[in-house]
Amino acid sequence: MALPLAQQQSIFALGADMPSTREDILARYLHLREISKKVHEEVLKCISTDALLNHARRLGLAQGKTLLLEDMDEMYYVYDLAVYTAPADRSRAIDRYAKSARFEAQSDEGVMLDAMRRSQFAILLIEQRHDEVGLIATDVIRNSKVWLVDVGLESSMDDGELIATRLLTPGTFSMTAGVMVPFEIEMLDPVCRLLPQHLGNSKLSRIADDRRLAEAVYKVALAGSVMDRMAYLDIPDRL
Numbered sequence: 001m002a003l004p005l006a007q008q009q010s011i012f013a014l015g016a017d018m019p020s021t022r023e024d025i026l027a028r029y030l031h032l033r034e035i036s037k038k039v040h041e042e043v044l045k046c047i048s049t050d051a052l053l054n055h056a057r058r059l060g061l062a063q064g065k066t067l068l069l070e071d072m073d074e075m076y077y078v079y080d081l082a083v084y085t086a087p088a089d090r091s092r093a094i095d096r097y098a099k100s101a102r103f104e105a106q107s108d109e110g111v112m113l114d115a116m117r118r119s120q121f122a123i124l125l126i127e128q129r130h131d132e133v134g135l136i137a138t139d140v141i142r143n144s145k146v147w148l149v150d151v152g153l154e155s156s157m158d159d160g161e162l163i164a165t166r167l168l169t170p171g172t173f174s175m176t177a178g179v180m181v182p183f184e185i186e187m188l189d190p191v192c193r194l195l196p197q198h199l200g201n202s203k204l205s206r207i208a209d210d211r212r213l214a215e216a217v218y219k220v221a222l223a224g225s226v227m228d229r230m231a232y233l234d235i236p237d238r239l
């Protein structure tokens with residue numbers, strides 16, 4: 001069901017310090033996106049080859065020390081897990097990087113790093129276009145509304161479609177961390193079977209923040225044909 005415009009505007013009203021035009025919001029988004037890309041590159045430098053291979057093996061993308069890739073873009077899913085997830089007894093790479101980063105807390109770099117540390121894996125139902133830019137979606141795991149600014153998704157996604165992605169929320173709007181999966185209801189059963197039994201039998205809301213959910217979704221998607229519909233493109237600096 002589409003969100004009424006008045007309700008949409010009340011949930012995602014632009015604050016006094018928020019750009020008010022499409023061009024300004026896109027400029028802000030592109031600026032933050034560039035910062036996140038640079039941070040990702042720096043974090044990846046701190047991750048060992050063995051750690052990356054371990055994540056690749058868990059996704060079915062490596063055997064021993066050999067990568068088994070049909071497309072180099074598949075490595076983005078390995079990078080996502082390596083940067084944002086870790087077992088309970090280990091620290092995440094993004095948190096280790098934050099300890100050595102020298103960003104001012106209120107700088108755009110500091111704000112973006114904080115958003116990356118607070119990232120959330122989500123399954124989004126696209127509801128409608130936002131009045132200014134981007135999409136209004138429902139996070140079906142947490143039953144919450146999301147204003148998603150993403151130029152590629154805005155132009156390619158139809159209302160009613162589902163995607164799984166990792167959200168970064170540096171302010172009023174959210175953006176993706178770089179990876180996404182076209183999601184289908186039929187994927188739920190194999191995803192749940194990959195989770196530990198006590199999680200696989202739980203409601204989605206109870207596993208929303210478990211690191212293994214993203215891994216299971218990526219593994220199911222990569223094993224099937226759903227990823228054939230995906231392509232990663234660089235966004236031009238000017239839109």
